[in-house]
Amino acid sequence: MAKIISISNQKGGVGKTTTAVNLSASIAAFERKVLLVDLDPQGNASQGLGFNEIQDEDIYEALEMAADPATLTLESLKGIIKPTALKYMHIIPSNPGLAGLELDLVTADRREYRLATVLNLLRDQYEYIIIDSPPSLSQLTINALTAADTVLIPVQCEFYSLNGLAELYNTIRGVQKNFNSKLRHEGVVLTMYSSQLSLSKEVVEQVKSEYSEKIFKTMIPRNVKLAESPSHGKPIILYDIQCVGAKAYIALAKELLGIPGDM
Amino acid sequence: MAKIISISNQKGGVGKTTTAVNLSASIAAFERKVLLVDLDPQGNASQGLGFNEIQDEDIYEALEMAADPATLTLESLKGIIKPTALKYMHIIPSNPGLAGLELDLVTADRREYRLATVLNLLRDQYEYIIIDSPPSLSQLTINALTAADTVLIPVQCEFYSLNGLAELYNTIRGVQKNFNSKLRHEGVVLTMYSSQLSLSKEVVEQVKSEYSEKIFKTMIPRNVKLAESPSHGKPIILYDIQCVGAKAYIALAKELLGIPGDM
Numbered sequence: 001m002a003k004i005i006s007i008s009n010q011k012g013g014v015g016k017t018t019t020a021v022n023l024s025a026s027i028a029a030f031e032r033k034v035l036l037v038d039l040d041p042q043g044n045a046s047q048g049l050g051f052n053e054i055q056d057e058d059i060y061e062a063l064e065m066a067a068d069p070a071t072l073t074l075e076s077l078k079g080i081i082k083p084t085a086l087k088y089m090h091i092i093p094s095n096p097g098l099a100g101l102e103l104d105l106v107t108a109d110r111r112e113y114r115l116a117t118v119l120n121l122l123r124d125q126y127e128y129i130i131i132d133s134p135p136s137l138s139q140l141t142i143n144a145l146t147a148a149d150t151v152l153i154p155v156q157c158e159f160y161s162l163n164g165l166a167e168l169y170n171t172i173r174g175v176q177k178n179f180n181s182k183l184r185h186e187g188v189v190l191t192m193y194s195s196q197l198s199l200s201k202e203v204v205e206q207v208k209s210e211y212s213e214k215i216f217k218t219m220i221p222r223n224v225k226l227a228e229s230p231s232h233g234k235p236i237i238l239y240d241i242q243c244v245g246a247k248a249y250i251a252l253a254k255e256l257l258g259i260p261g262d263m
Numbered sequence: 264m265a266k267i268i269s270i271s272n273q274k275g276g277v278g279k280t281t282t283a284v285n286l287s288a289s290i291a292a293f294e295r296k297v298l299l300v301d302l303d304p305q306g307n308a309s310q311g312l313g314f315n316e317i318q319d320e321d322i323y324e325a326l327e328m329a330a331d332p333a334t335l336t337l338e339s340l341k342g343i344i345k346p347t348a349l350k351y352m353h354i355i356p357s358n359p360g361l362a363g364l365e366l367d368l369v370t371a372d373r374r375e376y377r378l379a380t381v382l383n384l385l386r387d388q389y390e391y392i393i394i395d396s397p398p399s400l401s402q403l404t405i406n407a408l409t410a411a412d413t414v415l416i417p418v419q420c421e422f423y424s425l426n427g428l429a430e431l432y433n434t435i436r437g438v439q440k441n442f443n444s445k446l447r448h449e450g451v452v453l454t455m456y457s458s459q460l461s462l463s464k465e466v467v468e469q470v471k472s473e474y475s476e477k478i479f480k481t482m483i484p485r486n487v488k489l490a491e492s493p494s495h496g497k498p499i500i501l502y503d504i505q506c507v508g509a510k511a512y513i514a515l516a517k518e519l520l521g522i523p524g525d526m
């Protein structure tokens with residue numbers, strides 16, 4: 001039975017997609033079956049793995065089919081799941097039409113449960129399901145938080161990123177109260193950390209003092225290889241396994257999986 | 264009569280807020296009256312200028328009042344406009360409630376014209392009105408594009424940022440066709456440029472070859488001072504006028520205003 005983790009933060013550009021793609025790939029490197037769900041209409045996670053064309057079937061079809069749970073079967077979902085270059089990693093790619101679906105969802109019945117309905121059917125096929133969310137607290141992000149067991153929050157080591165946390169925690173509490181009482185915090189991951197910048201250190205201190213929820217020991221350093229690898233359609237471990245960015249995401253996966261010891 | 268410029272890009276973290284705040288401040292430094300409108304529920308532009316508390320009146324009241332244009336007067340808008348540390352710069356601060364308003368707008372009549380109704384009343388008081396948009400193509404961004412004369416697009420010099428441009432241009436064409444036929448491109452501003460990274464150079468080449476619309480000659484370099492200044496509640500020209508980030512935004516303002524010569 002898969003653990004479903006939503007990677008969420010309404011602040012833009014904090015490393016949600018980079019974390020979703022590279023944490024998934026690192027989990028797959030430890031031979032745990034993982035499904036990455038790209039719930040962002042921008043489709044960056046899909047592009048980062050080389051899916052640059054709109055697919056025949058993707059997340060859009062699944063969320064539409066979920067309007068009528070009775071007709072949704074494992075068989076009907078087969079076409080939306082795509083293999084990746086890593087044996088233990090699959091993806092449900094995004095679709096730009098998700099932005100339009102978000103508007104339709106506003107007036108739909110049980111709109112918050114669409115993704116949960118889909119992923120509950122797939123849970124037995126994987127050990128982890130990782131959801132990449134868009135930069136907003138709208139219906140798509142609510143769907144991700146409603147479907148998830150836990151939420152992992154990337155926080156960029158900069159001032160604006162700190163400010164959004166309180167609002168995000170409010171939204172999480174709202175989802176726990178109204179749609180998904182079992183939702184828990186997986187933890188905060190500090191991203192784009194530069195040890196030589198006092199700004200980074202200040203933000204880290206502030207996050208540690210203000211947020212009692214778990215903060216991952218692994219911090220992701222700013223590393224240009226992480227910004228280069230998506231343009232080659234590869235996760236970092238296939239683009240440059242030796243770089244600090246790859247080592248950081250492997251360490252993060254080990255921390256998540258509870259595998260002891262250093263890299 | 265003010266020129267209204269919307270700073271928009273649905274990709275997160277590309278420098279929309281940093282550009283909105285620092286371009287406005289640089290315009291004010293050239294003694295042109297400028298109004299900054301914070302249309303992002305995150306309220307980063309407001310925070311970046313020291314407005315850390317929710318104001319008595321702000322953009323939320325204005326957009327609500329605009330539901331009934333007949334009752335909206337210059338007098339009723341007085342309370343939403345706040346002075347800043349710069350004599351020629353005012354701001355209409357954000358409100359977290361904007362996210363909820365966005366949902367209300369989905370079913371409201373003439374929902375796209377709320378901000379345009381407000382800003383048309385204020386046009387005669389300023390030479391420039393700059394709008395900071397949220398990272399999405401939702402109702403708030405549509406409101407910004409409908410109210411604007413031109414749209415300025417910050418593009419971070421990285422792969423994911425390139426991918427979103429086609430979708431953004433589609434949205435702009437949609438707004439031109441349905442809500443605001445006079446909307447034009449102000450241009451693309453390349454942000455977080457690092458001259459020593461080949462990734463930056465590749466993205467710049469690609470933007471230049473793919474987008475025929477104007478690209479500003481001024482590129483904004485990656486400069487940690489730009490990430491530090493918001494935590495002091497100051498635009499870059501008041502935080503560190505000598506740094507490369509401040510020089511870049513002053514040069515950008517000169518290019519926008521048509522003031523010849525180097526810094």
Ligand SMILES: Nc1ncnc2c1ncn2[C@@H]1O[C@H](COP(=O)(O)OP(=O)(O)OP(=O)(O)O)[C@@H](O)[C@H]1O
Pocket residue numbers: 011012013014015016017018019040044133134135191192193220221222223224225226227228230245273274275276398421422423424
């Ligand atoms: N640790 C890192 N070091 C260097 N660059 C990084 C790092 N993490 C992410 N990036 C780059 O920073 C930019 C923003 O990251 P990313 O797109 O993953 O953030 P996001 O939160 O998913 O953005 P959005 O809010 O648009 O969904 C991307 O260009 C990415 O390649």
Ligand SMILES: Nc1ncnc2c1ncn2[C@@H]1O[C@H](COP(=O)(O)OP(=O)(O)OP(=O)(O)O)[C@@H](O)[C@H]1O
Pocket residue numbers: 010011012013135158159160161274275276277278279280281282303307396397398454455456483484485486487488489490491493508
């Ligand atoms: N030229 C720059 N050099 C260094 N840091 C920068 C630069 N421009 C912006 N930043 C920092 O990068 C982060 C993202 O910038 P900013 O918040 O302005 O982007 P945005 O597009 O407004 O994000 P959002 O999509 O969340 O609205 C911020 O922490 C900001 O301080």
Ligand SMILES: [Mg+2]
Pocket residue numbers: 016017018040044133134
């Ligand atoms: Mg993303």
Ligand SMILES: [Mg+2]
Pocket residue numbers: 279280281303307395396397
């Ligand atoms: Mg912003």
